[in-house]
Amino acid sequence: MSTQKLWYDKPATSWSEGFPVGNGRLAAIVYGGAEQEVWNITESTYWSGKREPITSLSSGKDDLARLRQHFFDGDYEGGERLASQLLEPSKANFGTNLPVCDVILKFKASGQDVVRELNLENAITKTTYQIEGSKVHRELFASHADGLIVCRLWSEFPDGISFNIHLEGKTDLFESWNEPQGEGRISFKGQALEKLHSDGECGVRCQGSMHVETQAGFISGDSGSIEVTNAKEAIIYFAIDTDYGVTGDDWMRVGNKRNLLAKAKGYEYLKLDHISDYNSLYNRVSLELGTSELTLLPTDERIRNLSQGKGEDPTLFALFFQYGRYLTLCGAREDSPLPLHLQGIWNDDQACRMGWTCDYHIDINTQMNYYPTETTHLSESHQPLIRYIEQLAESGKAAAQDFYGSDGWVAHTVSNVWGFTAPAWQNSWGLNVTGGLWLAMQLRDHYEFTLSEQFLSQTAYPILKESALFFLDYMVVHPKNGWLVTGPSISPENTFHANGTQKHHYLSMGTTLDQVLVSDLFEFVLEAAEKFGVDEQLQADLRKAIAFLPPLQIGQKGQLQEWLEDYVEAQPEHRHLSHLHSLFPAYRITPQHTPELSEAARVTLESRKSTNNHEDVEFTVAAFAGCYSRLHDAESAYEQISHLVGNLCFDNLMTFSKPGIGGAESPIYVADGNFGGTAAIADMLLQSHAGELHLLPALPSSWSSGQYQGLRARGALEIDVIWSEGQLDEVSVRTLATGNTTLRYGEQNLPFSYEAGRSYRLDSELRIQ
Known part of the structure; x- marks a missing residue:
């Protein structure tokens, strides 16, 4: 069977x-x-809907400076009131x-x-x-x-x-x-x-x-x-x-x-x-995580057994992983006209009938749809998203000029097939100034996994360069600390208390998500410009700007700060973990290179998880699993994946968002849980960032024996691994490029140089056979 x-x-x-x-x-x-x-x-x-111009009530830089002064003065209420007047266009025919x-x-x-x-x-x-x-x-x-x-x-x-x-x-x-x-x-x-x-x-x-x-x-x-x-x-x-x-x-x-x-x-x-x-495409990757007699049961019974803790079923996790790859292939092929939306390519006729819309949420959901694409060897499925980002970059030039008087391009919290890039119609969730950038950083991922110089020079660099030009023109020096910051903007879609009051505020200057995305953008664009020997003035501007970007900060409670200031969280149970982006899926925070920040990220995770009324949402649980994987906490990552599969999946294994989120009255299918969960499982088995190829970095005891073939790693590598009784047995590495990395397994840490077109076999001690 x-x-x-x-x-x-x-x-x-x-x-x-x-x-x-x-x-x-x-x-x-x-x-x-x-x-x-x-x-x-x-x-x-x-x-539904149509392409149409979006009217801005902002005069550009003068209004932006006037608006920012409210926040520099600590007048959050006045700043938010003015932002609503200047930066809240009507919804119109969004569709x-x-x-x-x-x-x-x-x-x-x-x-x-x-x-x-x-x-x-x-x-x-x-x-x-x-x-x-x-x-x-x-x-x-x-x-x-x-x-x-x-x-x-x-x-x-x-x-x-x-x-x-x-x-x-x-x-x-x-x-x-x-x-x-x-x-x-x-x-x-x-x-x-x-x-x-x-x-x-x-x-x-x-x-x-x-x-x-x-x-x-x-x-x-x-x-x-x-x-x-x-x-x-x-x-x-x-x-x-x-x-x-x-x-x-x-x-x-x-x-x-x-x-x-x-x-x-x-x-x-x-x-x-x-x-x-x-x-x-599908046969490129295989995964075995163990065997169980529960495999013989119908899928809905297996889901219920997992929810109730009735026996180990490692094959269910392998099935969920491959199901995520299957859903990717169903919804995003190389020639697809559009990328995966909030519900992938399906539509339960619920999200589109309420305030959500079945659209492109670009403050986590669309990004998470593509978290597993490169790692699980489906790089071609990135192409519809890449073409969509190209369209956003073009239409986002008008939004940059009309709302901020800035060069380059920008997109915010939501988008559609008509080129919508303006702030959304409610600042409390819609003024996410790095939404388009966050999505565009998928271009960096595609390059790092493929090392296609043609893609970098002809697609990724031009688009990300224009994004960098926007932020160089748009950002401002904070008068209090001299840092170069974004804002006003939100930390999706969270709120805070300031000035000793209990009032909920949502806009501020220099949110952590904004700053880490801009840091990653500036460094990547600078590196590409240096590689190609182009845009010398831009290189100089980027070097200068990078020196004034805020660092990641640890708050008084030991947590990774979500905002530039150590505000009191108004919703400590909140579903979004955007300020942990540098831990997962990005890699500015790692246990081996930034142990203090890693511990602060753990404090944030434990605080969110332990809070009463924690918002138990499919994309949040997937993000928890990915974050714990990056902290090499295998059992916590496994616990989150188990919860996702056992409690946040319909009988058909499609993930859902519980009633109450965003006004939902019933469970609504949302694709990101399937894709985010697939990405987290892959991450538990293979990580490739920060100059390392890390084998079995978060292997839980329940998956003590198994194997996979065909997972992809940064550096244009393809990896096979076999393990038993929790220990590595054998590794195969196939190379599409020439390069250097560090092989890491447990406490072993060895340099590894490789040539394009070769296949390397290594034993449990990482010795080449």
Whole structure:
């Protein structure tokens, strides 16, 4: 029995029990049983809203100086009041991603003994059940190779397949109809319209088709539905396209064309090409963390057992890890038009119907979606995000000028597919001046893992250089201490007490997150400019600025300070850990190089975790796990991962945010927990930063024996490791570049030089064999 699959011995009655599939643009959650199956269809570009100019009420530098003076004088209330007047644009037609429709199959005969599975090794869902002693089968996949969703239904009885299929739109403007040229064809069209995040009159249009063909039996259709009766086999083809980013009307015919090509190709070849395309990426990494008899149980039972502490199940963690890689491949392929959003590529129709929006939150959530991309050997999946960052950098030039009178580019807390980079419509959470920079630092990660000089010179450096130009122009010397600081800005999305009062404040000068991001930016841009021998004046400006940036500070309680001043936390239970960014996922703080700061980070973690009413949120728990991993605290990291998988996952292993966060009334799927948890597991097994390649840095006792193949490390390295009884046995290192690092395992610490195109095998003492 494969350990790389989710399986259940009962129907899925809701979205949160369904299987996610996707091809990088088109996706579905598939749920149901013997009587009915629903495909909740989503498409990454199906957004309400439109591109429009955002009006600023700020005159630029003069207003900014006037605003900053309030904070320098300790007048937080006055500063926040003025910031609301100058730096809070209206929401207008910001928009949101919306689900497209439900494909609903209703079956004529009821069945028993339903078994459902999602096989991660081939990205195919299967459902089987019994009708009068005969087995009925369904299998479905979303093909990236051919751009559509395909489903095959067959029965052991020669005439055992009978069903009705129709579409139900998820927005007001949606219609479907039977095509006159074929009884097995339905066409549809719609528009992504809603009135909470836009005016209800603007949004992306979609058009597509669904084709059904059968072997034997009868097929008919009217009133927007198709009826299949007494067939031996049926195949359903579903394809769609939108007018996002295109001109003309050719896009209207793409969906139908894909279906026709797929039918001509045939199901078996579609399946073979799908598996080949998917396996070329998924099979790069394998992970074993041990064995357990619990592997034989249905996935929902295993999740409950973990939650209740009933036995060790190391294969569940390996499954969760590979599930994160699977979700990445479903939602972000090299040619995907857009990166992963708040819900990856799916949409439970909840976040988009409330104040959150199903958008690009760029104050942790979108960043965390990409934490595991490089380490887990899916570098190509970074490309949609890289293209998106390029667009933000271009549209963010207007925001830099209009709101701050500054050069370069800036983006804040949230963004969309229309180029929104302005401060959001409420300063308490929306004035995060380093949101765009935080996202753009993924470019540094992509470079450090690939060492592509072409990428550095043509993409990363130009974008990050323009960000550096913004902060050089925007930042100001603090009159109290002479440091060069950002602000006013927030520490996402936290508040503090100042001046001895109990009033909650959110804006200040020089938050820790801002400062560490700017420090990392300036140092990386300076290093790149020196490497290429360009921009000498910029180099000089950066060297001067770096010398005046604030250091990381330790507060009176021994914690890592979240703000420039050692304010009293108004919400010590807060879900965000942004000021620990330098510990995880960045690496300015490490136990071996900055032990005092590492201990301060630990104090912060323990303080947050022990606080009453601690906000128990999926991305927070993933961040806790990553931070403990960086502190080499294996058991604490394992405890957090266990909590994430056991208590913050739906039955389908997709992570959720609990009710109460941001006004949510029920659990809402949020993708970052899956991706952040996957990244944390990888980090517990391999770290590559601060000039070191650290093997098994946070290996918990529950994973005492295991192995992995294909994890990636900074320096363009690919690593395999085998361990047993908690001790390293063997290491293999494959190199794509020439370089030097330090190999670290436990107390062993050895220099390691390598040449491109080589493979090195090392023993438990790190000796080359």
